[in-house]
Amino acid sequence: MRKIAMTVAGAALLVGAGLATAPGxxxxxxxxxxxxxxxxxxxxxxxKNIFYSYGAHNLSNVTGYRVVVNSQTGGAGFQECLGYNGTNCSPVYRATGDYAAIDYTPINSLVLVP
Structure with a gap:
């Protein structure tokens, strides 16, 4: 329970600082x-930043803090990758909706997965 409380407190701190909030x-x-x-x-x-097809999508001039929105259906997900062509990727994120803003400067591709 303590870990959850600390995580919630940390998230509240980020939101209060405006770092993890989506646009209105x-x-x-x-x-x-x-x-x-x-x-x-x-x-x-x-x-250019709307992706429909499964597979790797290289990014161009996407830097700074950005919000990713997963509007895929049927439990489809995505990965954020440091390398081009879907290399050195994060775990698969399957939840739909807006994700907390992160710095996309080091992110070079997204992979859409079924």
Whole structure:
């Protein structure tokens, strides 16, 4: 229980500092159903950052803190990768919705998985 409380306290600290919050619901562009999207810092989503097909997608000029939105259906997930072409990747994230903002400067590709 202590670990959970410390994790919640840490998350609250990040949210209070504005580091883990998504853009306001009114300002944010929705991610289309069936896609994974990367939001710009102003809450918009560029068409080049909407991904529908499974497999690796190399990123270009995606830097700074970004929010990823998983709008895929059927339990499909995604991975964030340090290398191009889907190498050196994170675990698979399957939950739908907005993820906490992270620094995308070292991230070079996303992999969509069924």
């Amino acid at each position: 619901a009114q300002a944010a562009t929705p991610c289309p159903s069936g896609a994974v999207c990367i939001r710009e810092t102003n809450g918009t989503i560029l068409s």
